[in-house]
Amino acid sequence: HKRVAILLSGGGSNMVALVDSMTGDHPARPCLVLSNDPNAGGLVRAAERGIATAAVDHRPFRGDRPAFEAELMKPLLAAEPDIICLAGFMRVLTAGFVAHWQGRMLNIHPSLLPKYKGLHTHARALEAGDSEHGCTVHEVTPALDDGPILGQARVPVLPGDTPEVLAARVLEQEHRLYPAVLRRFAADDRTPVFLG
Ligand code: GAR
Numbered sequence: 628h629k630r631v632a633i634l635l636s637g638g639g640s641n642m643v644a645l646v647d648s649m650t651g652d653h654p655a656r657p658c659l660v661l662s663n664d665p666n667a668g669g670l671v672r673a674a675e676r677g678i679a680t681a682a683v684d685h686r687p688f689r690g691d692r693p694a695f696e697a698e699l700m701k702p703l704l705a706a707e708p709d710i711i712c713l714a715g716f717m718r719v720l721t722a723g724f725v726a727h728w729q730g731r732m733l734n735i736h737p738s739l740l741p742k743y744k745g746l747h748t749h750a751r752a753l754e755a756g757d758s759e760h761g762c763t764v765h766e767v768t769p770a771l772d773d774g775p776i777l778g779q780a781r782v783p784v785l786p787g788d789t790p791e792v793l794a795a796r797v798l799e800q801e802h803r804l805y806p807a808v809l810r811r812f813a814a815d816d817r818t819p820v821f822l823g
Pocket of ligand 1: 636637638669714735737
C-alpha cells in the first residue's frame with residue numbers, strides 16, 4: 628500500500644472522508660494525521676480511527692515558517708509517506724517545503740480554481756454573482772492554490788444562499804471528490820476527475 632499522511636488545521640471532515648475511503652482494494656492506507664493546531668478536532672477524529680497523530684503548534688514560531696516547517700518535517704519524515712494530502716491545512720508552505728514533496732502532495736481548495744485562490748471563497752463567489760461554484764483538488768506547487776488540477780466538483784449557487792449554506796453544499800462535494808482523486812493518484816493515474 629501507498630502511505631498517506633494528512634495535514635489539517637480544523638475539524639477534519641475531509642480527513643475522515645479520505646480515511647474512510649482507504650479500505651479494501653484501495654491502493655493506499657493512512658499513516659499519519661498531522662496538525663499545526665494541537666486542539667484541532669481532526670486529531671481526535673483520527674485517533675478514534677486508530678491513526679497515528681502528531682501536532683506542531685505554529686504559534687511559538689511567530690511567523691518563522693522555515694523553523695516551523697523544520698519541526699513539521701520530523702514526524703512527517705518518520706511516517707515515510709508516499710503521498711501527502713492537505714485537508715483544510717491553513718498554513719502557507721514555503722517553496723522549500725513544497726519542493727521536498729513535489730509531485731507527491733495534494734490540496735483541496737473550496738473554489739473552482741483558478742477562481743478565488745486564498746480565503747473567503749464562498750463569499751467571493753456570491754459577491755461575483757456566480758451561478759456555479761465548487762471545489763478543486765490539485766497538486767501542490769510553490770504558488771498558493773496553483774498547480775495541476777486533478778479534479779473538480781461543481782455545485783449550483785441557489786437564490787438566498789449565504790456563504791455558510793453554500794460552503795456546506797460545496798463541502799458535501801469535497802467529501803466525494805477528494806477520495807475519488809486520491810484513489811486514482813495512489814494508482815499513479817493523474818487523469819482529472821470531474822464531478823457534478
Ligand atoms: C474545507 O472546506 C477545505 O476545502 C478548506 O477548509 C475546509 C476544511 O474542512 N480548505 C481551505 O480553505 C484551504 N485554504 P474540514 O477540516 O472539515 O476538512
